[in-house]
Every structure is written in C-alpha cells, then in structure tokens.
Amino acid sequence: MFDFLTSGQYDVLGAFWVTVQLTLYSAVGSLVWGTMLAGMRVSPVPIMRSFGTAYVNVVRNTPLTLLIIGCSLGLNQTLKITLGGEDFKEIGFRLAVLGLIAYTGTFVCEALRSGINTVPVGQAEAARALGLNFFQVLTLIVLPQAFRAVIAPLTNVLIALTKNTTVAATIGVAEAALLMKEMLENEADALFAVFAVFALGFVLLTLPTGLLLGWVAKRVAVKR
Amino acid sequence: MSGVSVTKDAEGAAEAADDLVVLSNVNKHFGALHVLQDVNLSIARGEVVVVIGPSGSGKSTLCRTINRLETIDSGTITIDGKELPSEGRELARLRADVGMVFQSFNLFAHKTVLQNVMLGQMKVRKTDQATAAKKAQALLDRVGVGTQADKYPAQLSGGQQQRVAIARALAMDPKVILFDEPTSALDPEMINEVLEVMQQLAAEGMTMVVVTHEMGFARSAANRVVFMADGKIVEEAQPEQFFSNPRSDRAKDFLSKILHH
Numbered sequence A: 001m002f003d004f005l006t007s008g009q010y011d012v013l014g015a016f017w018v019t020v021q022l023t024l025y026s027a028v029g030s031l032v033w034g035t036m037l038a039g040m041r042v043s044p045v046p047i048m049r050s051f052g053t054a055y056v057n058v059v060r061n062t063p064l065t066l067l068i069i070g071c072s073l074g075l076n077q078t079l080k081i082t083l084g085g086e087d088f089k090e091i092g093f094r095l096a097v098l099g100l101i102a103y104t105g106t107f108v109c110e111a112l113r114s115g116i117n118t119v120p121v122g123q124a125e126a127a128r129a130l131g132l133n134f135f136q137v138l139t140l141i142v143l144p145q146a147f148r149a150v151i152a153p154l155t156n157v158l159i160a161l162t163k164n165t166t167v168a169a170t171i172g173v174a175e176a177a178l179l180m181k182e183m184l185e186n187e188a189d190a191l192f193a194v195f196a197v198f199a200l201g202f203v204l205l206t207l208p209t210g211l212l213l214g215w216v217a218k219r220v221a222v223k224r
Numbered sequence B: 001m002s003g004v005s006v007t008k009d010a011e012g013a014a015e016a017a018d019d020l021v022v023l024s025n026v027n028k029h030f031g032a033l034h035v036l037q038d039v040n041l042s043i044a045r046g047e048v049v050v051v052i053g054p055s056g057s058g059k060s061t062l063c064r065t066i067n068r069l070e071t072i073d074s075g076t077i078t079i080d081g082k083e084l085p086s087e088g089r090e091l092a093r094l095r096a097d098v099g100m101v102f103q104s105f106n107l108f109a110h111k112t113v114l115q116n117v118m119l120g121q122m123k124v125r126k127t128d129q130a131t132a133a134k135k136a137q138a139l140l141d142r143v144g145v146g147t148q149a150d151k152y153p154a155q156l157s158g159g160q161q162q163r164v165a166i167a168r169a170l171a172m173d174p175k176v177i178l179f180d181e182p183t184s185a186l187d188p189e190m191i192n193e194v195l196e197v198m199q200q201l202a203a204e205g206m207t208m209v210v211v212t213h214e215m216g217f218a219r220s221a222a223n224r225v226v227f228m229a230d231g232k233i234v235e236e237a238q239p240e241q242f243f244s245n246p247r248s249d250r251a252k253d254f255l256s257k258i259l260h261h
C-alpha cells in the first residue's frame, strides 16, 4: 500500500525539504518585516503609523492565494521582477517566499503589538528618562520584553505559516503539496495512504516546533 | 520667605548664576484640567527641594515636565541655562543630564541589576562595556546592593530595587535627580534604607527635587519645602519653618491631616 514511498518514483523527502526551506526563509523574513510593521504602528510619526495600519488591514484580509498569484503574475510576468532568481524554479521559490513574508508579517506585527501592550509604560518612561531615543527604547527595552510575552501566539503564526507554504504549489513551487497532488493523480488506489503520509509529514514539522517554542516561552518569560 | 530666589520674570534673564533648574510661568492642561498653573520655581545647584502636597495637586506632573516626559502648554523650563528642546537628539541629551527615580522603580525587567545600571552609560554616554560594568558595580556597592548585581529586578525586595534605580540614575552623572514619591510603594521597613541613600546623596551636594511626604527626610536633608495644591505652588519655606509654622490655610489643613492620621 505504501509502495509509492519505495518505488523511487517520488522524492517525498525532497518535496518536504522545499517546504522546510519555504518555511524557514519566510519565517525569518516575516519576523523582520512584522517587527518593522509593529515599529511603524507604534511610532510617533503619523505617516508611518498610517502606512502600518493600512498595510496590515489590507494584506491581512487578502487571501494568501491571491497574494502569491499576484507576486507571480504581477511582479514576475508583468514587471519582469525575478528577485535575482536564475530559472523558473528559483524565481517561483523566491516569489512565494516574498508573498508569504508580505502576508505572515501582518500576523507577526499584530502578535507583537499585543505583546507591546503587556509591557508597563513605566519601562519605556524609565528608558526615555535615561536619554534613550525612540528607536533605542523600542529595540532595547520594549520589543525584547514584548517578544518574550508573545512566543506562544508567534508559535501559532509559525505553524500556520508552515501549512500556508502549500499555497506556493499554485505557482508551481515543487513543495510537498504539489507532489501530493501529482501522487494523488498517479496513485489513485493508494489515496488514503498518500494523504496519511503528507498529513504525518506536516505534523512532524509542526509538532516539535510547538513543543520547543512552548519550552522556550517558559524559559524566557519576564518576571515582574 | 526663605533666602532662595524665585524667578518671576518670564525671560529668566535675571536668574541667579547658580540656578540649575528654572521653571517660568509653566502651564499644563490635561484636557480641561489645569494641572500646572503659572508655576515658577528655581532650583539652585546643590539644592535639595522637597515637593509636598495633596494627591492630585500636580507634583508628579511637575517632576515629569522637568525632563519633558510631559510637554507643557506655555512657559519655559531651562536646565543649566538651556531651554528644554522639544524633540530629538537634543532632548535625549538633556534627559541624560536629568535623573529620574519613579515610585514604581521601573527597573528594566528583562535585564539584570548590573545591566540596568550599565545600559544608559553604554547606549547614551557611549562608555565601553568594561568601564560601564566597573562603574555600575561601584555604584551598586555604594547603595548597598552590590551582591545582587547578577539577579533580575523581580528577585529583589522593593527597597533594593529602588536603590538600584537610584544607582541607575547616578550612572549617568546627572546634574539633577528627580524623585517622584520614591518610598510610597515600599513596605515600611524598607523606607529607611532608601531614605539613607538619598540623604547621603544630598549631603554629597547632589541637586535633588524630591516629591515625598517623609517629613523626617525633609527636615534633615531639604533646603526648602515647596507646597503644592491644585496645580499651584502655594507656599515655599525652609523645612523647619514650614512644618512648625505653615502660613497658608491649605498647608495647615494638609499638615494636620498627615500629622494626625
């Protein structure tokens, strides 16, 4: 029943490796972009605040599929942006990562913003009173404490991101979901076995992430 | 009236050469509430001024305007002859010269005690790490919490945390330190350890503005008591004179309440 795994016809591990790579690059990018968005949303500069708010509200409420296809059709095919990719495979991968970052960054931003609200105002005031500027207060005092408070919600964002990478299949990135689609067509008799393998694959990716970060959250929690 | 000058003219040009902090005709509103009403106050270099008054009279707001944690609506505030800049780098530099100790300590919760005292030195004064650590340790020793350097604030008692907060302010070599009810959040048995540190600072010539109802401290360490009510400075006097023979009815009323409770 699980012959398809040993037939050598399908590179299941390879496909999941692409999924892992999509997740990792997008996770790092979203964390950076989400932090920047959160910084904008709490900044004293009105235009930055407005941009942050508008961006988050628009992008967060746009279906991810639309964003990814938009990256492919709009950026690549219309504007010929390749993000430095050499071939179809590389370009598709990079565009998918870009779309995932644009989308996931909004969730990181909102999680962080709720974390910022858990930091007592006195922390920022004491920092300002020392003579630290806005950027220093944010990066040295507020965000480090905010991050520690939102590891659990950020873990949920990361798990959602891992599963959302399957949308990259729509622009032909050879990750797990694309291979699954192909296998479902070829191995119709082993339908449930194929499903089971891929479901298990995703659980194997996300479960340890959740456990590890749960442990980290407890370790770094700020005591007040 | 005590011998200390109170600048009345808006220009402040006539202020004594040794005035470090000068507030002239300062007004501040919170919405419709007029929290600071034409406040004039000069604090000389090395002077210790105790600010006293009923809750809600604007004492905290007064302190916070001096390092511009609160903006003012009109009037001027000068520190060492320079008017408070409104924003940016200049303001940050000025804040570094004005230390602040809060009622709730506000130590950085995610940093160790030593790091709390090093941070401003390194990030604002650009001191190198080794020098900053050495100075931080020396200051912690001085306020009597040297052995707690590697702990986190939450692991310390309130009295210890407040002494760390004083060390953190001292690390910037401030020209003046503002204390906003530094002992109000403390258990009674911890009040003295903090007051002793403050008393020592006063004796060493630090310029201090202290919002407190600790009369013992005011009597032994203050040069002047400023009594505030309803956003106005109602009375200024030397401590002994103020506590034994207040002139205004507001002050008499207030003192009778805090003395006989």
Ligand SMILES: Nc1ncnc2c1ncn2[C@@H]1O[C@H](COP(=O)(O)OP(=O)(O)O)[C@@H](O)[C@H]1O
Binding pocket: B030, B033, B035, B053, B054, B055, B056, B057, B058, B059, B060, B061, B062
């Ligand atoms: N951020 C604020 N917004 C609105 N009202 C405030 C704010 N801070 C203080 N107030 C009001 O201003 C008045 C003076 O407050 P404060 O300076 O804290 O008084 P004190 O320290 O003497 O108790 C009070 O009535 C208080 O409620």
Ligand SMILES: [Mg+2]
Binding pocket: B059, B060, B061, B180, B181
């Ligand atoms: Mg107060």
